[in-house]
Amino acid sequence: MSAIKKLFLSEKYYFLVLPALSWQVLFFLIPLLFVGLMACFEHTSEQLFAYPTLENFRLVCTAPHFAIIFRSLWLAMSTALFALFAAYPIAYFLAFKVDRFRFFLLFLLAIPFLVNILVQVYAWFFVLDKQGMLSQAFMFIGLSKQPINFLDTLFGVRVVMLHIYLPFLVMPIFTALEKIDYRLVEASLDLGASFFATFTRVLMPLSMPGIKNGFFLVLVTSFGEYIIPILLGGNKVFFVGTIISEYFFIGKDWGKGTAFICISCLVLVIAVLIWNFIFNAVTMRSKRFVS
Amino acid sequence: MRSVTLKNVTKSYDSDLIFQGLNLQVPSGKFFALLGPSGCGKTTILRMIAGFETPDEGHIYLGNKEITHTPINQRSVHTVFQNYALFPHMNVFDNVAYSLRLKRVSPKIIEQKVIKTLKKFQLEPYMYKSVTQLSGGQQQRVAIARVVINEPDVLLLDEPLAALDLRLREKVLIELMELQDELKTTFIYVTHDQTEALTVADQMAIMNPNGQIEQVGTPKEIYEFPRSTFVAKFVGSTNIIKGHLQIQNGTHQLVVQGLPLIQLSQSSEALQMNHGDMIFISLRPEKIMISKRQLEGFSNHLQGIVISIVYHGRSTQYNVQLANGMLIQVFEQNEEHFPKDIIDYDDSVFLYWQKDNSVILVE
Numbered sequence: 263m264s265a266i267k268k269l270f271l272s273e274k275y276y277f278l279v280l281p282a283l284s285w286q287v288l289f290f291l292i293p294l295l296f297v298g299l300m301a302c303f304e305h306t307s308e309q310l311f312a313y314p315t316l317e318n319f320r321l322v323c324t325a326p327h328f329a330i331i332f333r334s335l336w337l338a339m340s341t342a343l344f345a346l347f348a349a350y351p352i353a354y355f356l357a358f359k360v361d362r363f364r365f366f367l368l369f370l371l372a373i374p375f376l377v378n379i380l381v382q383v384y385a386w387f388f389v390l391d392k393q394g395m396l397s398q399a400f401m402f403i404g405l406s407k408q409p410i411n412f413l414d415t416l417f418g419v420r421v422v423m424l425h426i427y428l429p430f431l432v433m434p435i436f437t438a439l440e441k442i443d444y445r446l447v448e449a450s451l452d453l454g455a456s457f458f459a460t461f462t463r464v465l466m467p468l469s470m471p472g473i474k475n476g477f478f479l480v481l482v483t484s485f486g487e488y489i490i491p492i493l494l495g496g497n498k499v500f501f502v503g504t505i506i507s508e509y510f511f512i513g514k515d516w517g518k519g520t521a522f523i524c525i526s527c528l529v530l531v532i533a534v535l536i537w538n539f540i541f542n543a544v545t546m547r548s549k550r551f552v553s
Numbered sequence: 554m555r556s557v558t559l560k561n562v563t564k565s566y567d568s569d570l571i572f573q574g575l576n577l578q579v580p581s582g583k584f585f586a587l588l589g590p591s592g593c594g595k596t597t598i599l600r601m602i603a604g605f606e607t608p609d610e611g612h613i614y615l616g617n618k619e620i621t622h623t624p625i626n627q628r629s630v631h632t633v634f635q636n637y638a639l640f641p642h643m644n645v646f647d648n649v650a651y652s653l654r655l656k657r658v659s660p661k662i663i664e665q666k667v668i669k670t671l672k673k674f675q676l677e678p679y680m681y682k683s684v685t686q687l688s689g690g691q692q693q694r695v696a697i698a699r700v701v702i703n704e705p706d707v708l709l710l711d712e713p714l715a716a717l718d719l720r721l722r723e724k725v726l727i728e729l730m731e732l733q734d735e736l737k738t739t740f741i742y743v744t745h746d747q748t749e750a751l752t753v754a755d756q757m758a759i760m761n762p763n764g765q766i767e768q769v770g771t772p773k774e775i776y777e778f779p780r781s782t783f784v785a786k787f788v789g790s791t792n793i794i795k796g797h798l799q800i801q802n803g804t805h806q807l808v809v810q811g812l813p814l815i816q817l818s819q820s821s822e823a824l825q826m827n828h829g830d831m832i833f834i835s836l837r838p839e840k841i842m843i844s845k846r847q848l849e850g851f852s853n854h855l856q857g858i859v860i861s862i863v864y865h866g867r868s869t870q871y872n873v874q875l876a877n878g879m880l881i882q883v884f885e886q887n888e889e890h891f892p893k894d895i896i897d898y899d900d901s902v903f904l905y906w907q908k909d910n911s912v913i914l915v916e
Contacts, residue, residue, distance in 0.1 A: 448605055449638035451625040453652040453703065463651075467642050549643055 301520040318521035327505070331526050334502040335533055338485040341423045342431075342477050348424065349431035349476065354465075356432075357439035358447075368436070371429050383422060383493050390418045390494065414496025422490050427483070431476035438472025439465070467545045474541050478534060485530050502526050554737050555616035555629075555706040556581035557602055562611035564597060571597050572764030575611070579707075579756075584733045584740045586750035586772075589760030590787070595743045599709050602741065603632045615706060631700035632709040636716065637692050639684040645671070645695055646680045652703040666702060674698045690721050697732070707739045714749060726752050747788045751776065759784050767916075781916035785835035792836045792881050793914075800828040807834060811877030816852045816908040823913050833914040838882040840910040843871055844903050845894055851905035857881065859900045873902060 301318050303311045356367060374382060389395045390412035400406045412418045442465065450460040466473070488503030497504070502522075509519030557579040564571045571594040579585045589595045600606045601613060604625035613621045620628055631652075639648050646667055653663045671677045674694040679687060684695055693713060700708060710729075714722045730753050733740045744750050750757050751772040758769045761783050768780045779785035782793055796809035798817075805823045807815040817823055817834065826832060842851070857873040860880075864870075871883045881904060896902060 443636070443638065445634055445636065445638040446640060448625075449632070449634060449640075450651075452603055452605075452630075452632050453699070454626045454655050455651075456626060459655060464640060464642075545642075549647060 297520045297523055300516055301524050303517065305517050318517040319525070322518055322521045322525060327522065327525070330500050330505055331502060331529050333499065334485055334487075334526070335529060337420070337423070337501065338481050338487075339533070339537075341420065341427055341484045342480040344420075344424050345427050345431045345480055346473065346477055349428055349435055350473075352428075352432050353435035353439055353469075353472075356436050357442075358444055371432055374426070374429060379426065379489060382426065383490060386418070386422050386425075386494065387413065390415075390421070413494060414498060416495065416499060419491055419495045422494055423484055423487065426490070427480045430479050430483075434472040434475040434479070435469055436472070438469040438475075442468050462548050467548045470541060470545050474538070477537065477541075481534065481537070482530065485526075554582040554739055556614075557707055557739065557741065558612075558614040559598070559601075560612045560614070562601065562608040562613065564594075564601065564606065564608050570764075575764070575766065577758060577766060578769075579739060579741055581616070581739055582737045583755040584730065584742065584753055586742045586744060586754035586757040587760065588744055588747060588750040588757055588788070590762050591745055593760045593762050594764040595745075595760055596711055599632070599711055599741065599743050602707070603630055603709055604628050629706040630709060631703060631705040631707075632711060633693075633696050633700060633713050635712045637696035639692060639695055639699070641683075641685050644681050644683050645676055645687070648684055648695055649676075649698050649702055651699060670698050670702045689717050690725065693717065693725065697729075701732070701736065701738075705738065707741065710740060710742045712744055713742075714744075714746075722749070729753060751788070759787060778912055779835055779914065782833055782835070782914050783916075785912070785914060790838055790882060790884075792838065792841075794834050794836060794879070794911075796832065796834075798823075798826050798828060798830045798832050807832070809877070809879075812855060812875060812879075815911070817911060817913065818909045820913060822915055825915075826913070834911045835914055836881075836906065836911045838870070839868070839884040839886075840906055841881070841883045842905040843873070843883045843885055843896065844905065845896060845900060847903060848905055852908040853906050853911075855881070855904045857902060857904065859896060859898055859902055862896070862898065871896065871902075873904060 299311075302314055302316065304313050304315045304317065306312045352371075356364060360367060387394070391397070392409045392411040392413070394412065396412055397406075397409045400410055401408075412421075446464055446468070447460055450464045451457070455463065486503050486506075487501065488507065491497075491499070491501045491504060495501075500508075505522060506519060509515050509522060513519075557577075559575055559577040562575045562577075563573045564575075575598070577598070587595045587598065597606060601608055604620070604623065607622060611621075612619055615628065615630065620630075640651065643651070649670055650663050650667045653666060658666075668677065668680075671680055674697065676691065676694055676698060679691060684692060687695065693716075696713070713729075714725055717725060726749060729740075729742075733753075742750070742753060754772050756769065757772055757775055759767045759775060761767050768775060768784050770778075775784065775788055779788065779791075785791045785793065794807065794809060794815070796807040796815070799806045799808050799814070803819075805817040805819055805826075807817055809815065815834070842848070848854075855875055857875040859871050860874045861872045862869060863872075865884075866887070868884045868886050871885065873881045873883060875881060883904060
């Protein structure tokens with residue numbers, strides 16, 4: 263038996279992760295280390311690494327910078343939470359209440375992925391503009407007398423982010439719910455639970471892996487969101503993404519830029535850990551009925 | 554413990570009529586079996602009593618109280634599901650404590666009650682194990698413990714033994730009977746297995762594939778006195794003989810072409826029939842005596858040739874062809890190691906039975 267054949271027939275398939283792992287190491291881990299390293303050095307026009315210093319961090323650790331980081335975090339968390347509340351009923355409906363058109367509806371949900379994000383964002387201009395549909399709808403209902411410009415507002419940014427990120431939450435929750443035997447819901451109701459109790463005691467803990475997956479996917483990606491705030495936020499309010507591009511492409515200050523990346527990453531990791539703790543605590547409580 | 558009554562219930566899915574004008578009375582505190590072939594709608598009946606389905610027309614009563622439109626979670630009716638539907642994210646204790654915790658019973662009382670229940674079902678050693686680690690039999694005991702702890706008026710069991718192996722089934726059947734005897738809760742047991750139904754039931758109902766209830770009675774009544782060809786064939790094995798009724802000098806006989814007259818008893822069914830009616834009778838294989846010799850003292854005898862023999866262990870099945878080509882099944886107990894009269898293929902034999910042992914089928 264040849265060595266390669268032996269490798270393929272062996273019980274351990276660890277070698278199968280090699281392509282992905284080497285990709286990750288080469289193009290993610292090493293550059294990330296590089297970013298960390300650059301943050302700890304003074305750069306001059308002659309030398310990329312002149313001498314080690316913590317000066318970059320000192321300059322970045324200021325109130326305005328942290329304000330931007332926390333504004334981004336707040337936007338990311340609220341987007342993820344809103345999307346979670348909006349996505350769960352959709353996923354529930356798709357998993358349990360639809361039979362025949364399930365894949366058609368899932369396809370509809372995936373349609374935005376087929377369209378370039380820039381096209382999607384520009385399409386929103388027609389909705390959010392002063393003469394746009396949303397403004398006209400507000401005037402029609404009588405909520406406002408003058409046309410309202412939703413472009414260049416935080417509200418517009420939120421609406422579009424929710425729209426863009428919603429499918430990222432629906433999919434994992436749908437996958438998690440689909441695996442749940444609906445008879446568990448029936449059994450819970452049968453034992454006297456209300457629908458709400460059935461949700462908190464049975465459905466939610468069992469679909470928690472999907473909830474977590476989707477939530478973190480949205481939290482992490484929307485934290486660094488760049489295009490939507492730039493195009494729809496009117497560049498009036500700054501977010502992490504805009505600051506990074508400012509440092510790298512306009513200011514060409516790589517030292518402060520990398521230091522800022524390090525700090526915002528740290529804040530994001532802490533936020534993720536806190537949310538993970540919250541989700542785990544909620545799951546544990548729902549099992550044991552601690553309230 | 555309460556009785557369950559279905560009155561004039563009609564149910565259809567899309568345009569598929571499951572049953573129409575169904576009436577069923579389940580006596581209070583009895584072990585009631587609902588027996589029928591797959592797809593006859595017996596599970597739908599269970600789901601309507603539990604509240605998962607609502608009838609299109611008709612009424613369902615729990616005791617004297619109408620529950621047709623009562624929400625599932627407000628019925629004192631609990632279900633043991635076919636696949637048990639245990640909560641996979643909870644351990645045995647949490648599964649059993651589920652309904653009590655919903656009622657906000659104090660944790661101390663919950664613990665006492667759960668441990669008492671777990672002890673009763675010999676589940677105490679597995680208290681903190683995940684339900685997914687248990688064997689099929691243990692899972693099933695958890696499923697029963699989980700509903701019994703809440704002391705429901707009616708317990709619904711939807712083919713609870715389907716996932717267990719044969720030996721375990723027999724054991725669990727006996728345990729279920731003992732449990733029902735102890736709790737006196739009304740049990741409604743749905744199955745397509747006639748042996749299970751005959752074993753456990755105090756009362757049973759037989760459903761045909763069209764969603765109609767053919768007969769209700771004790772297992773003995775159903776087996777010994779089936780009313781219809783469907784019941785006679787579905788519960789146990791039987792020989793159905795078709796012929797014309799002849800009434801002569803107050804005695805009843807069955808006239809079958811090519812066979813001697815078959816004497817019938819004057820049962821209440823026979824008295825409803827008229828001379829010349831076409832009727833069917835059911836004759837259970839074990840009620841027939843088979844012999845190579847001529848015997849006296851039987852009201853009926855037929856002659857035939859053994860065409861096949863199937864050995865079952867405790868009994869032997871003989872398939873006998875009569876003069877008119879009809880096949881008759883006979884079961885004989887294997888009482889002795891070395892029977893004197895060995896019956897073999899192609900032997901000419903006599904079949905004997907008393908007239909009381911055949912039943913006239915009404916439908």
